[in-house]
Amino acid sequence: xxxxxxxVRNESPAISFLIDGEPCEGRxxxxxxxxxxxxxxxxxxxEFSGAPRAGFCQMGACQDCWVQLAGGERLRACTTELVEGMxxxxxxGRGRG
Amino acid sequence: xAERAPPLIVGAGPAGIxxxxxxxxxxxxxxxxxxxxxxxxxxxxxxLAADGRGAKARYxxxxxxxxxxxxDFAALGTGIDYLPNxxxxxxxxxxxxxxRDGVSRRVSYDxxxxxxxxxxxxxxxxGWTLPGVFTLxxxxxxxxxxxxxxxxxVVFAGxxxxxxxxxxxxxxxxxEVAAVLDAAPLAAKLNLLRALPLAPGIVLRGLRMAAELTxxxxxxxxxxxxxxxxxxxxxxxxxxxxxGREHAIACDGVGYGLNLxxxxxxxxxxxxxxxxxPRDRAHLPVRDASGRxxxxxxxxxxxxxxxxxxxxxxxxxxRAALALLQDRGLSHDSRRAAALERALAKIDRLRDVxxxxxxxxxxxxxxxxxxxxLCRCEEITSGEALRAIRDFxxxxxxxxxxxxxxxxxxxxxxxxxxxxxxxxxxRTHRDISAVGRLRAQAPIKPIPLATSQSVDERxxxxxx
Amino acid sequence: MTRRIDxxxxxxxxxxxxxxxxxxxxxxxxxxxxLDKGFCGAQASGVNYGGVRRxxxxxEQLPLSQRAHAIWPRLQRLIGIDGEFMRSGHLKLARSAAxxxxxxxxxxxxxxFGLDLELVGHNQLRERFGIAGGVIGGxxxxxxxxxxxxxxxxxxxxxxxxxxxxVLENTxxxxxxxxxxxxxxxxxDVAITARTVINSAGxxxxxxxRDFGEPVPLERTYPSMVVTEPLDPFLAVNLGIEGGGIxxxxxxxxxVVVGGERAxxxxxxxYSRPRSDGVLTIxxxxxxxxxxLRHAQAIRFWSGTxxxxxxxxxxxxxxxxTPGLLHAFGFSGAGFQIAPGVGEVLAELVRxxxxxxxxxxxxxxxxxxxxxxxxxxxxx
Numbered sequence: 030x031x032x033x034x035x036x037v038r039n040e041s042p043a044i045s046f047l048i049d050g051e052p053c054e055g056r057x058x059x060x061x062x063x064x065x066x067x068x069x070x071x072x073x074x075x076e077f078s079g080a081p082r083a084g085f086c087q088m089g090a091c092q093d094c095w096v097q098l099a100g101g102e103r104l105r106a107c108t109t110e111l112v113e114g115m116x117x118x119x120x121x122g123r124g125r126g
Numbered sequence: 127x128a129e130r131a132p133p134l135i136v137g138a139g140p141a142g143i144x145x146x147x148x149x150x151x152x153x154x155x156x157x158x159x160x161x162x163x164x165x166x167x168x169x170x171x172x173x174l175a176a177d178g179r180g181a182k183a184r185y186x187x188x189x190x191x192x193x194x195x196x197x198d199f200a201a202l203g204t205g206i207d208y209l210p211n212x213x214x215x216x217x218x219x220x221x222x223x224x225x226r227d228g229v230s231r232r233v234s235y236d237x238x239x240x241x242x243x244x245x246x247x248x249x250x251x252x253g254w255t256l257p258g259v260f261t262l263x264x265x266x267x268x269x270x271x272x273x274x275x276x277x278x279x280v281v282f283a284g285x286x287x288x289x290x291x292x293x294x295x296x297x298x299x300x301x302e303v304a305a306v307l308d309a310a311p312l313a314a315k316l317n318l319l320r321a322l323p324l325a326p327g328i329v330l331r332g333l334r335m336a337a338e339l340t341x342x343x344x345x346x347x348x349x350x351x352x353x354x355x356x357x358x359x360x361x362x363x364x365x366x367x368x369x370g371r372e373h374a375i376a377c378d379g380v381g382y383g384l385n386l387x388x389x390x391x392x393x394x395x396x397x398x399x400x401x402x403x404p405r406d407r408a409h410l411p412v413r414d415a416s417g418r419x420x421x422x423x424x425x426x427x428x429x430x431x432x433x434x435x436x437x438x439x440x441x442x443x444x445r446a447a448l449a450l451l452q453d454r455g456l457s458h459d460s461r462r463a464a465a466l467e468r469a470l471a472k473i474d475r476l477r478d479v480x481x482x483x484x485x486x487x488x489x490x491x492x493x494x495x496x497x498x499x500l501c502r503c504e505e506i507t508s509g510e511a512l513r514a515i516r517d518f519x520x521x522x523x524x525x526x527x528x529x530x531x532x533x534x535x536x537x538x539x540x541x542x543x544x545x546x547x548x549x550x551x552x553r554t555h556r557d558i559s560a561v562g563r564l565r566a567q568a569p570i571k572p573i574p575l576a577t578s579q580s581v582d583e584r585x586x587x588x589x590x
Numbered sequence: 591m592t593r594r595i596d597x598x599x600x601x602x603x604x605x606x607x608x609x610x611x612x613x614x615x616x617x618x619x620x621x622x623x624x625l626d627k628g629f630c631g632a633q634a635s636g637v638n639y640g641g642v643r644r645x646x647x648x649x650e651q652l653p654l655s656q657r658a659h660a661i662w663p664r665l666q667r668l669i670g671i672d673g674e675f676m677r678s679g680h681l682k683l684a685r686s687a688a689x690x691x692x693x694x695x696x697x698x699x700x701x702x703f704g705l706d707l708e709l710v711g712h713n714q715l716r717e718r719f720g721i722a723g724g725v726i727g728g729x730x731x732x733x734x735x736x737x738x739x740x741x742x743x744x745x746x747x748x749x750x751x752x753x754x755x756x757v758l759e760n761t762x763x764x765x766x767x768x769x770x771x772x773x774x775x776x777x778x779d780v781a782i783t784a785r786t787v788i789n790s791a792g793x794x795x796x797x798x799x800r801d802f803g804e805p806v807p808l809e810r811t812y813p814s815m816v817v818t819e820p821l822d823p824f825l826a827v828n829l830g831i832e833g834g835g836i837x838x839x840x841x842x843x844x845x846v847v848v849g850g851e852r853a854x855x856x857x858x859x860x861y862s863r864p865r866s867d868g869v870l871t872i873x874x875x876x877x878x879x880x881x882x883l884r885h886a887q888a889i890r891f892w893s894g895t896x897x898x899x900x901x902x903x904x905x906x907x908x909x910x911x912t913p914g915l916l917h918a919f920g921f922s923g924a925g926f927q928i929a930p931g932v933g934e935v936l937a938e939l940v941r942x943x944x945x946x947x948x949x950x951x952x953x954x955x956x957x958x959x960x961x962x963x964x965x966x967x968x969x970x
Contacts, residue, residue, distance in 0.1 A: 032258050032360065032379070036299055037177045037273035058175025063272045070360045071257050076820045076844065077505040081359050083257030085502070085541070087264035087272075088168055089161060090245040090389070092536035092572065093255075093502060095819075101885045103574075107267075108161070110174050216866050223866045230870060397856075504843075517670070518748045525629050528636060528740040536819055536889050568864070572819065572887035575873040 032083055033066040047099075047116040055111045062087065062094050062106035065117055072096050072106055073119055132157055132207065133237030133450060134222055136214055136392055139167020140191075140436045141241035141428030141443030143199045148447035150205045152456055157207040157233060159214050159224055165199045166192065167243050168263060169436045171271045184270055186295065187331065188436070195440075216568035217395050225573055231580045237423050237450045240392050240411075241443055242430030246383035248284075249490050249545045250498050250508070253355030258379050262288045265381030266295065275301045277379020281364045283307040283353050286385035286484045287332065293381070294335040297342050305375050306339060307350035307366050309384070309487040315348070317482040324476045345375070352493075355380055384486050386433045387544065393431070394566035396424050402559035405481050406433055407488060408544070409563035415467045417446030418453075425450055438473040441466045491545050492552035500549065501542040503535020508549060515553050523547055523562045536572055539564040593780045595756060597621040599940055600775050600784035602763050602798060603791035604630030606926065607918050609746035610933025611788055613669070616753035618941050623782050624747065624755050625775070627762035631743025633792055634925065637894030639815060639837060639849040640739045641828050642927045643680040644705055645731035646696075650903065650951035651928065652703040657947050658931030659733065665742070669749040673742035674842065680734035681827040683715070683725045689832040693729040705731050719827060723878060729832075736828040736839045739926060746930075763791075766798055768912055786940050788916045793860075793897040795905075795919035799954070803911040806957045808920055811898045812853035814864040816872055817890050820844030824882040836875045846883065848876045853893030862893040898922040899957075906932060906952035908939065916940070917954055 041056040048065055055064030062084050065072055071081035072094050084094035087107045094106040099116035106117075133149055135142045138160035149156045164172040170185060170192040181189035202208075209224060216223040222233045246261035253259065260268065260276050262284060268274045269292075279302045282293040293306045321329050340346050352367040356374075365374045393411035394400070399420035400409045411419055413426045425446035428439035445466040451458040494500075496509030514520060514530045523546055526532060532546050533539035539546070543564050551558040599615050601608045604626030612624040624630070642662055644655040666672045684690035697707045708730045715721045715728055751757045758780060765776040766787065775782040789798045796808035825840040836850040851868030855861065869891050877883045899905065899920040909915035916939055918932050925932075931947070938945040 030378070033268060033272075033274040033276060034278060035274055036269070036301075037179060038175070041175065041177070058173055058177060058272075060174065060272060063268070063274055067274065075255075075505060080255065081257050082255060083360075085255075085259065085264060086245055086261045087267040088245060089571070090537065091261075091502070091541050095536065095572075095887075097885075103885050103887060107264075110163075218863065221866075230866070232866065518744055519751065522629060525632065525744070528632070529744055534890065536887070538890065568866070568869075568891050569888060572889045575818065575877045575883050575886045575888055577870060577873060579867060579870045579874075 031067050032070055033063055035067055044111050044113050046111060046114060049118060049120050059111040060107055061096065061104060061109045061111050061117065064111040071119055131234040131236040134235035135239045135241060137241035137243055137430065138165035139241060139243050139428060139439060140195055141439035143195050144440045144443035145239045145241060145427060145447040146202060146206050147198055148444045150202055152451050155206060157209065157235065159209040159212050161213055163211055166196060170195055171267060173271050177273050213571055214392065215570050215573050217392060225577060228574060228577060229580050230577050238396060239425045239427060239446050239450060240430055241428045242389040242392050244386040244388050244429035244433060245540060247385050247387040247544055248383060248541055250494060250500055251353050252498055255499055255502055256355055256357050256361050258361030259355055260381055262292050262381045262383035266292045269295060269299060276381060277377060278302060279304050279377050280379040280381065281305045281307065281375055281377040282381040283364065284383045285309045285486060286383060287480060288383060290332055290335045293339055297339055303339060303344045304377050305345040305347060307347050307353060309350055310485050312348035314485055315483050317479050321476055321479040324472060385484060386429060388430050388432060391566040391570045393426060395568060397421050398424060400563060403432065407486055407558065416449040417442055418449050434473055434477050438470055441469050488548050491548035500545055501532040501535060503537050504531045506530055506532050511549055512553060515550060521554050523550055523564055526550055527564060533564050595623055595780060595782045597623045597784050599786045599788065600773065600782045601788040601790060604747050605633055605635035605790060605792050606743040606746060606929035607932050608790035609743060609750055610930045611936040612750035612755045613746055613753055614933050614937035615940060616750060616755050618937055622755040624750055624757045625761050625763055625777055626759050629759050630747035634894050634896045635743035636740050637892055638739050638926050640736045640839065640847060642675060642737050643734040643828060645680050645682060645707060645734055649700055652700060653948050654931050655928050656703065658928045661930040669745040671741060671745050673745060674738040676735045677733060678735040679827045680731045681719060681728050682830045682832055683728045684832045685725055690727045693832055697729060706733060707731055734828060766801055786914045788918060788936055790918045792919055793895045795897060799917060802909055802915060804909060804954055805959055806905060806954065807900055809898050810859060811896045811923060812855060812862040812893045813849060813896060813923060814851045814853040814868050815892050816848045816869050816888050818846045818886045819889050821846060821886055836872060838876060848872055860895060862895060864891040864893050896923045904952050905954045906949045907954065910955045
C-alpha cells in the first residue's frame, strides 16, 4: 500500500513516468516524492544498512529523499517537480554515476 | 565613483518578502534568492500547480496574511532581481555563490539580509527512519502543498504548537487522526494562562483544536514517554509509555517533531558571532533588537535567526531592512522601526510562554538505547557515539563529528546535531551550552560535481 | 593557582608528529607532557587529504618514509584502531610525454629504496585501473595507500594518554625559555619544567624557533578538499597526477575525497576556507577524470592550515642554538605518511642523542638567519 494518499488533484492532468521499469501515473503539480510514494512504500534503500527510506522533512533539508534516475542522474525528490517520462530507480545500490 | 552592489536577501518567506518590500520602497533594487519556485517560505508555501483549493482551505486562519504576502511580493515585479529555484551554497565578504539549473554564479552584494527560515527539530526515537514517518512540517507540507495525507490512520507525536495544528489540519481534511502524543506533561500547558493576555486568539484557537480533536475520537496523550515507531519496511504502529504503562497504537503514518530549529548556515559562513540560546536550546547568531548581526552589513530576520513564528518574521524582515537603510545612510522611518521592535518584544514574551508550555524533551537523549540511529545520513548509532566519546575523551561536538562521522552526511547535521549535542553534554556531565556547535561548511546543501561556473556580469569586486 | 608539572619531555603541538612522539617516548619509560593550543589532531593532521604514500617524495625523505611505512599496518596494535588504513596502492598519472619521462626518471632515482614502482602505459591504465581520458601513463606503488586523518592523529593522542602521557588540550604555550639545565614552558595556568622540548607545533612552530634564536622561513598554505556523497566502489587506488592539480581517493564507505587548488585564509589566518572557483574547478576536473563521478553530489568542502618550507622538506632534528630542544615541523602538505616515523625518530633522539634514520637533509641549519628575508625575522 502506498505511503501517501491523494486528497486533491485527482482529476489533474496525468503525467506518465516509471518506477523501476513499471509505468505509473502522477498528476500535474506532483513532486517526485509525492508521485512515487502515491504508488510504492519507499524511495530508496540506505547506503549502509540497506534499510528502506522514504523521505522525512519534505522541505529539502534532511536530504533523505535523494533518488536516482535510470540514466544515473540524482535529484532530491521532495523539491523536484515530476516531469513526463521520468524513470526513477528505487531498487539499486549507491550512486553509480 | 563605483556603483554600489545591490543588497542581497536570502529567502523569500515572510521575513524576506517584507525586507524586499521595504528596500524597494526606499529606492533600492535588492537581489532576492530563494530555493523554492514561488515565495512564501514554508508556512505560506505555494503549490506547484492549482489544486482547486483556495487560500482558506490551504492556510486556514492565516489565509489573509498568506494572500497579502504573495500579492505584495508579486507586485514588486522587476523592482527586485528575483532568483527563484536557486540555491545559495556559499558566501563570503560580499560575494555569494548561487546555483540554478546546474550553473553556479558568483554574485556581488553590499548588504545582506538573511531570512533563511527553519526546519523541524528532532531527536532520534526508535524507528524514526521508517518509511511513513515524516516531520510535523513534512506532514503539513504533504497536506498543504501537495494535497496528500501521509497515511489513512495517522499519529502525531512530539512537542510544540505545530503538533496540534497539523493534527487538527489532518482531522479537518478528513483523515483519521488516531492520536496526538505530546511529550510535555499536561501541567506544562498551564503556562498558556500566561499567554492569554499576550495573545488570547492563539491560546483559544489552540484549546479549540485540542477539543475538536478529542471530540473527533483522537486520543490526546500528555507526557507521552519512550516513544518508538515500529513496522516492517514501513510504519505499522507507535508505542509509548504513559501513566506507568506501555501503549501501542496501530497506524500507517507518523508526523513527528519537537518544535523548530533555525537554518543558520549562511550566518555562520558570513562570519556572524554565535551565542547559546537557552530558549531554543541551540547556538544562534547574535542579533540585536534591530536585526543587526555582529558583522557590519549583515542582518538577520525571522526563524532563520531564532524561532518566533511568521508574524515575528514579517516584522523582523521589515525592521532589518530599515536597519540596512540606516546603515547605508538612506532615510528610514525610525518611528516605524521602534513600533516593529515593540511588536517583536511582545511576541518574544509570548514565545517564552510557548516554550514553557511546549518544552523540548531533552531528557530523552541520554536514555536512548545503544542501537538507536543517531545520524540518519551516515547511520551512526548512539552506541558508536558513546564509545567514541569514551575512547577519545571527547568533549566537543566538532571533534565528535570528526571521529564518528555524525554530522558528515548529506544533511550536514541538521537532523542529528541537536541529539549529538545532548548526548555529548549528558555523557560528559556538562551543560549543553558547553559542548560547542557544529561549524557550517560550504556547500550549504549538496551540489552536483558537474556544476559549471559562470561569472556575473555585474560583479563589482574583481578581487575574488 | 598555577599547576606545576615536571617531566622528561614536553611536546609543543599535539598533531600526528607530537602525538606519535609522545607515545614512542612513553614506550621508552620517559615522562611526557603533550600540549596543544586546541584539540590534538584537529589541525593539519586531521584535515589533510589522507594519502599514505612514499611515492613522489624526494629521495632524502625515503628512509624516514620507509620507517613510517612499517608502522601503518601495525596501527591496530599500536593505537587500538586501524585508522581505516588501506593498502590500496598509489597511482600517479602522467598527462604528457614530459610528465611520463619525469615519472620514469623518478623511478630510476629511487630504485635503491625498494618502493617497487611499476610504470604503466595507457592500455594498462584502462584495463587495470579503469582510467582513460587525457592520460598517457602512470607510475604505480603497490605498497602505498590512504587512511582517515581525523581518526589517526586523534587516536595517537588518546593512546599516548592511555600510556601515561599528560595530555593538555586547549592549553596554549605562551612562553618557552631555557634555564640552567631544563626548559620552562608557560601555558596559562600550567607551568611545565622539562629536560627536553620537542617543537612540533606545525604552522605555529616558527614562533618557537624564533624565540630560541633560529627563525625559519615557514609559510602557511591552505589545501582545499571536496568530498562526495557515498558512491558505489569504483576507485581502488589512491590517485595523484604528476605536476599536481588533483588527487582523489575513495573510502570504504564510498565517499570520494578530491583535493586540489588552494584555499584562502580568513581574517584570522589560523582559519581558512576553500575558494568557490577552486572547488568548482576541482569538481569539474574530477568529473572529467572519472565517468562514475558525472552525476555525483559534493556534500562538503574543507581546508586547513599547513606549514610549508621553501624547499618542501620538513625541519627535523636538534636545535642549532639550544641543547635539549628538538624541532619537527614544516611538512609542507606531506606529513601524514611519515609522521609516525618522525615520532619514533624523535624518541630516539631524546633517549640516545642520535637516530638510525638519516635526517641530515632536514637540519634547521639549512636556513641560516642571514639568508632569510626581513619579515621572517620579525614578529608575525
